[in-house]
Amino acid sequence: MKIAICGKGGVGKSSIATLLCEALCEKGYQVLAIDADPSPHLARLLGFEEAEKITPIAEMRDLLQQRAEKDGPFYSLNPKVDDLPEKFMLKRNGLKLMVLGAVREAGGGCACPEQTVLRRLLSLLLLQSKEAIVIDLEAGVEPFGRATISAIDAVLIIVQPYRGSIETARQIAKMAKDLGVKNIFFVANNILDKEDLLFIEKELGVSVLEWFPRDEELLRLERSGKPLIDAQGKVRQKALCLAEKLETALTHGKS
Ligand SMILES: Nc1ncnc2c1ncn2[C@@H]1O[C@H](COP(=O)(O)OP(=O)(O)OP(=O)(O)O)[C@@H](O)[C@H]1O
Numbered sequence: 001m002k003i004a005i006c007g008k009g010g011v012g013k014s015s016i017a018t019l020l021c022e023a024l025c026e027k028g029y030q031v032l033a034i035d036a037d038p039s040p041h042l043a044r045l046l047g048f049e050e051a052e053k054i055t056p057i058a059e060m061r062d063l064l065q066q067r068a069e070k071d072g073p074f075y076s077l078n079p080k081v082d083d084l085p086e087k088f089m090l091k092r093n094g095l096k097l098m099v100l101g102a103v104r105e106a107g108g109g110c111a112c113p114e115q116t117v118l119r120r121l122l123s124l125l126l127l128q129s130k131e132a133i134v135i136d137l138e139a140g141v142e143p144f145g146r147a148t149i150s151a152i153d154a155v156l157i158i159v160q161p162y163r164g165s166i167e168t169a170r171q172i173a174k175m176a177k178d179l180g181v182k183n184i185f186f187v188a189n190n191i192l193d194k195e196d197l198l199f200i201e202k203e204l205g206v207s208v209l210e211w212f213p214r215d216e217e218l219l220r221l222e223r224s225g226k227p228l229i230d231a232q233g234k235v236r237q238k239a240l241c242l243a244e245k246l247e248t249a250l251t252h253g254k255s
Pocket residue numbers: 008009010011012013014015016037139189190191212213214215216218219222
């Protein structure tokens with residue numbers, strides 16, 4: 001399954017992407033995490049050291065262009081995650097991490113080359129049944145305006161109990177639908193009580209797929225610079241439930 005995680009800035013996209021990657025690994029998936037935020041944090045949250053050594057996949061452009069050449073790594077018409085050159089990723093057990101592009105300089109211009117690589121990669125890569133790609137997208141609607149993520153199975157729109165986040169979530173849902181994404185799910189985050197959840201569901205007019213509580217452990221880990229994979233409490237359980245629900249929704253009726 002190919003899942004993109006999106007939502008307004010600061011709603012918890014990277015946190016939930018991290019927890020979901022861990023949960024999928026725990027369920028026996030081989031997971032490829034892609035940090036598509038121009039200001040990437042996923043490596044730290046996932047507990048990868050030496051994040052600076054990773055080659056951004058934007059530099060994979062030439063490889064993709066030379067795909068038809070016999071000795072290129074993408075000669076295969078249906079490349080698999082395992083065919084991706086090692087220099088573009090960090091690896092640990094069942095988890096791989098790729099980073100879309102390094103932080104661009106002020107006034108550095110358009111991110112189009114990176115977006116093109118990501119789009120081609122997502123549409124080319126052929127996944128096995130117990131493989132998952134989890135993409136942590138740039139905040140807001142921009143990734144959808146560029147149609148970068150049309151070749152995915154589901155978008156998870158993270159939403160918090162305040163109007164700004166809900167408006168952005170609605171906008172994203174519409175754009176994802178227009179792009180032809182079949183599965184569009186909302187995930188509530190930073191929920192303090194029942195009223196928070198009711199507010200979100202009433203405003204959206206649909207139920208959320210899963211909700212995450214406001215969690216002191218997450219806050220503590222983030223502030224101390226520790227990876228979120230160390231989270232043991234409620235949010236870990238919630239992430240496992242989310243992985244389970246995605247698996248049911250996306251693999252149902254396929255194989
Ligand atoms: N459920 C939660 N409970 C407590 N703190 C949380 C929760 N979810 C996220 N946070 C905290 O909120 C902050 C923003 O989270 P995160 O970086 O995951 O958001 P984001 O949507 O990826 O932000 P950006 O748009 O900047 O990429 C972080 O400090 C994180 O630790």
